[in-house]
Amino acid sequence: MQKQLLFSILFIVGFFLNSNAQTVEEMVAAIEKEGTENSQLEELAYQLMDLNGPRLVGTPEMKSAHDWAVNTYKSWGIDAQNQQWGTWKGWQRGITHVDIVHPRVASLHATQLAWSPSAGKKGVTAELIALPTIQDSLAFAQWLPNVKGKIVMVSMMQPTGRPDDNWEEFATEASFKKMKEEREAMEKAWDENMKNTGYSSRTINKVLEEAGAVAIAQSRWSRGFGANKIFSAGTDKIPVVDISLEDYGMLYRMVEHGAKPQIKIMAESKELGEVPTFNTIATIPGTELPDEYVILSAHFDSWDGATGATDNGTGTITMMEAARILKKLYPNPKRTILIGHWGSEEQGLNGSRAFVEDNPKIVEGLQALFNQDNGTGRVVRISGQGFLHAYDYLGRWLEAVPDAYKNEIETTFPGTPGGGGSDYASFVAAGAPAFSLSSLSWAYWNYTWHTNLDTYDKIVFDDVRNNAILTAILTYMACEDPEKTSREKAVLGIDPRTGEQREWPSQRSPTRKGGMD
CATH class of the missing domain: 3.50.30 (Glucose Oxidase; domain 1)
Incomplete structure (x- = not known):
């Protein structure tokens, strides 16, 4: 029985590698060429950060950015829509001017x-x-x-x-x-x-x-x-x-x-009552396995001390650029590609938790999710998130990635499931294979994470280009893989802080009515 199972696995892997070897090589080369020679990242960053500005949940600027994303996808021939998942306290920032007037x-x-x-x-x-x-x-x-x-x-x-x-x-x-x-x-x-x-x-x-x-x-x-x-x-x-x-x-x-001392505070703002809040979801339909999904994931919202360039404008444009490349070069994927731009991540992963809660069939059919959040740096870490056999398929997909895009990546298998931090955790908690493409720091925590300095000029476009190409290749490989990914969970180790065995994160409901109390 074991020999027969081993033969079957080797046959599937061999079929995937041999029958698609040239196709994979050509597709990877085409993705690299498109992502390098026809990159749209600078223009996307200008439109998202400079023109739309910060994307605080409940603000007109957030809604404007959602609409911009939908229209941008449609200009690429990709269907997209804003899906409401809740409401939030509406507010609009105005001019702030603070002066010392005495002594x-x-x-x-x-x-x-x-x-x-x-x-x-x-x-x-x-x-x-x-x-x-x-x-x-x-x-x-x-x-x-x-x-x-x-x-x-x-x-x-x-x-x-x-x-x-x-x-x-x-x-x-x-x-x-x-x-x-x-x-x-x-x-x-x-x-x-x-x-x-x-x-x-x-x-x-x-x-x-x-x-x-x-x-x-x-x-x-x-x-x-x-x-x-x-x-x-x-x-x-x-x-x-x-x-x-x-x-x-x-x-x-x-x-x-x-x-x-005395100061004068001019702080203009408007309270807008209760307003709807959204996720932007774009779709490239699958042709052979339309009910199985590969999701490109990045939260869309930001705090508004600056323009949210590296948290998470860079993750957003990475996924948009990867989707653009795939639509151009791989318009008829075997599995359905979804691009999820989640709202209100900053207040507790609310948009992605709502999506998981509202779309159990998509979660059930998830082949893989790739999430990018923590700054402008090139991807240097990928964890198996506690899925026992994550190495089998992630390792297989990474094999196709040129060394230039993966030679700095450290992998941890099976790893430990993320309980929070970014939107992949919403899917991991539901037992679905979701992975964080974790980035090089570029002094993220001190200088741009939730700060007044998180602006366009902090983006390192060579690194973001690296990430868009990497994501596009991984998505292509995940779509083409003849095997459905395993969800078997590893036995988790002992938590050194508590001395007790770790437990898989539990699925949590989102806050669907925020800031109104």
């Missing part, structure tokens, strides 16, 4: 946070105060009336605006060590003080709002020159602005010295 006048580097309430036509001008040293929640409650009519600073003042690698390059070893120790002590004291208030950095804004603060100022440094994280406001009526480390530190020192 001197200067414009500051600042922006309002996502879903921040408007500062009104006249803006807000008030004195800044910082959180004091608090012994316990009772002491905080006694101090709280002091915020009435004030703008409250809720972030720690950083002792240095130089990233650690800059210190490491130029400082003495003793100086670098001293700075880190002082900063760690400040962070520990700040965290303890916040804990003593009875609130956290996520909950304190509403408390200050309810106590009569007229605005909130923060600075969430990303540990890179000029880089701050930009997330959500967390208030209902008063504006929240993020101020650059440099300007925030200046203001904080003025408060500490009793200079009573």
Whole structure:
């Protein structure tokens, strides 16, 4: 029985390799040529990032980008549609302008946070105060009336605006060590003080709002020159602005010295009520196995401190370019190719979780999903995501990829199933073979991940071209493979943090009505 099974497997593999050897070689060469000589990546990036801009869920800019994607696919002869999966709090960013008006006048580097309430036509001008040293929640409650009519600073003042690698390059070893120790002590004291208030950095804004603060100022440094994280406001009526480390530190020192600085916040925004939110799904129908699917996956939404270029504009244009190449060179795939541009990944993989929940037949027929998310770098890691036999088919498909596109890729088989992080995890949780094409860093975490610096100029197009060609080849191979991929799960190892055996991630439902409470 075992010999017969082995013969059958060898026959299938041999048939696939031998009968298609020339065809595979020609197709791979054609994909490489099209992706290199006729790349549309720069134009796609311009239209998505520069013209459409950031893609915060619930904003008109997000809907505009969805419509642009549909129209772009249709111009390539690919059917596409926006599929609604829920609703979200509608909001539109306007102009932000923050100035110090006392004890001197200067414009500051600042922006309002996502879903921040408007500062009104006249803006807000008030004195800044910082959180004091608090012994316990009772002491905080006694101090709280002091915020009435004030703008409250809720972030720690950083002792240095130089990233650690800059210190490491130029400082003495003793100086670098001293700075880190002082900063760690400040962070520990700040965290303890916040804990003593009875609130956290996520909950304190509403408390200050309810106590009569007229605005909130923060600075969430990303540990890179000029880089701050930009997330959500967390208030209902008063504006929240993020101020650059440099300007925030200046203001904080003025408060500490009793200079009573005042700033003026102009933060225009519009609340648009409850609006629909979508996934954009494009389809190249399969000819022989139309109910089996290969999905090209990338989340479409972003935070809006910048234009979401590397999170996840680069993943988006990678999948669009791969789809364009395949439609031109491989218009009649054996299996159906879907391109999924997911909404609201940033708030908890909501778009992809909704798709998995709403499309069980597609999930059941999934041959493979390739997801790209973490920045502009070339792909350097692929994990089998805990599927026992992932090496058999991923290894087979990677064989066809020229060395130039795979020689840096480290593979881990069978690997461990991803429980979150990006949209492939929504499919893995449902037991479907989905894989992350993980990228080289390019200082992603410090400089572009959710920051005010995530813009077109940070894209490394040679690396993105690499990824589009790689994805197109893997998709072609997955479509042509005569075998259906195995879903058998590996026995997971012990979690070193808990000492217990790992469990397969459980499927979770999306938030289908977001930001309205």
